[in-house]
Amino acid sequence: MDATTEALQDAGVDPRLDRDTSNCSIARTLEVVGEKWTILILREVWYGSSRFSEFERVLGCPRNLLAARLRMLVEEGILAAETYKEPGSRSRPKYVITPKGMDLVPAVMGLLQWGDRYSADPEGPAMLSRHRGCGAHVDAQIRCDQGHAVQPEDIESIPGPAFRLRPAE
Amino acid sequence: MDATTEALQDAGVDPRLDRDTSNCSIARTLEVVGEKWTILILREVWYGSSRFSEFERVLGCPRNLLAARLRMLVEEGILAAETYKEPGSRSRPKYVITPKGMDLVPAVMGLLQWGDRYSADPEGPAMLSRHRGCGAHVDAQIRCDQGHAVQPEDIESIPGPAFRLRPAE
DNA sequence: CATCTGAGTTTACTTTTCTATACCCAGCCA
DNA sequence: TGGCTGGGTATAGAAAAGTAAACTCAGATG
Known part of the structure; x- marks a missing residue:
């Protein structure tokens, strides 16, 4: 320290x-x-x-x-x-x-996917998302810049350039 | 039709x-x-x-x-x-x-990333996320089951197994 | 036995957000 | 000229959220 x-x-x-x-x-x-x-x-x-x-x-x-x-x-x-x-x-x-609105898609895909997993009807989701072109199912996932798929528990959060302490009262 | x-x-x-x-x-x-x-x-x-x-x-x-x-x-x-x-x-x-809570990470990473891009301080974000192990920056992205990186505009949404019409009033 | 602490609950009040419904306005059409 | 349609405003009431302070409760400490 x-x-x-x-x-x-x-x-x-x-x-x-x-x-x-x-x-x-x-x-x-x-x-x-x-x-x-x-x-x-x-x-x-x-x-x-x-x-x-x-x-x-x-x-x-x-x-x-x-x-x-x-x-x-x-x-x-x-x-x-x-x-x-x-x-x-x-x-x-x-x-x-x-384009700024389109950049919200990963966040909303994340919400969609969680709902599909934990609160969809027994027969499945009401809507499906697929890749136009290859037709395969799409989902949001976490990757690092080295191209690795990252598990949530392997994400490390560290203070960045704008880290600040709360002003004292 | x-x-x-x-x-x-x-x-x-x-x-x-x-x-x-x-x-x-x-x-x-x-x-x-x-x-x-x-x-x-x-x-x-x-x-x-x-x-x-x-x-x-x-x-x-x-x-x-x-x-x-x-x-x-x-x-x-x-x-x-x-x-x-x-x-x-x-x-x-x-x-x-x-684990159910951990599965919300992709959605929250999506929100984090959008904020980093559009409303962070000039000097950068307050917190950084990196891959424990390789140390590289991580982000949420959309991929299909064939392993392709998918652009938001290439996602096609189609009715799924639980698609229903709203009950008529 | 009284006091302290963390984790709440309860109550009372203010402010904000949400809902429902009514109303308004511009332009097209008969 | 009067009605119709799409895209709104205005307003009033209900619900949710925020604020502040008091109270509770169990167990550890003095």
């Missing part, structure tokens, strides 16, 4: 327990997609919906929340608002996913 | 918009881990906390909510309650992660 760590411990400060947890990528992601309906809206976008009325019909979620979530997702750059025009109707907005 | 699909469409029923979305693995997973604090508690378990007082100190979350979430996580089999004994103190409960 180095001198700094020792001095901290003498002061009752423990890096693990007294770190600044607001400065955490998980917490920040949850601030964006952690509200009710948000991830379910994204799921519907992946499954092919793009219009306000489609989201409302398939999700059955309150209209004001739907409007608020869509507005937030556009502000965050996860969805982009474009316009569409049905013949005989005026132009209306539709919502399409951006 | 087959005759059944055609008949459904004539009745104004669209499998994509009128499917039973409560029968969805993503929604079911969110019912378990979608409440505030739940994923943050699991994060702390991965980072090495196990005691009530540790969670309270590092999360700063209300004690009644912490107690409720811990109870729920144990009921769901994501954490298991064991006992520990400090010398000179009586036995007290501690919370350890189960």
Whole structure:
């Protein structure tokens, strides 16, 4: 143990327990997609919906929340608002996913897969995901930059460049 | 288009918009881990906390909510309650992660990684994840059973064995 | 026997989030 | 001109979450 760590411990400060947890990528992601309906809206976008009325019909979620979530997702750059025009109707907005939104796919695949394993119906999942092209089943997995498949228990978490202690009260 | 699909469409029923979305693995997973604090508690378990007082100190979350979430996580089999004994103190409960809880790691790695990419501090993330053993950085990625790395846009979602339409009102 | 500690429970109050329903508005159409 | 449709707002009430402090309980210590 180095001198700094020792001095901290003498002061009752423990890096693990007294770190600044607001400065955490998980917490920040949850601030964006952690509200009710948000991830379910994204799921519907992946499954092919793009219009306000489609989201409302398939999700059955309150209209004001739907409007608020869509507005937030556009502000965050996860969805982009474009316009569409049905013949005989005026132009209306539709919502399409951006690359930033696509980058949420691994996280949502992880949630999907856990539900498939632990709470699917006896006959199996309601939806299947396969690789367009080879047709094989896809899933989220953890790999290291050396290309090894990594078991969850073999992940080591260490303080990174922006590690901070919580400001003392 | 087959005759059944055609008949459904004539009745104004669209499998994509009128499917039973409560029968969805993503929604079911969110019912378990979608409440505030739940994923943050699991994060702390991965980072090495196990005691009530540790969670309270590092999360700063209300004690009644912490107690409720811990109870729920144990009921769901994501954490298991064991006992520990400090010398000179009586036995007290501690919370350890189960294999079912470990299976949430890919989902949480996905959230972590998205936050690292889009909302980390300029100098980098607060925590780094590396492969114990080779030391290389780890991340969540999508692969198919043929071993191909899969881009999000190459995932095809198709109805599975438990696909159901929403019951008509 | 009184006191301390960790792990809660209970109660009371405030704030935020969610739900339900009603209402509004622009443009197309008869 | 009046109704229809898609995409919203507005508002009111219910539920959940957050805050704060008091209380409990069992066993170890003085």
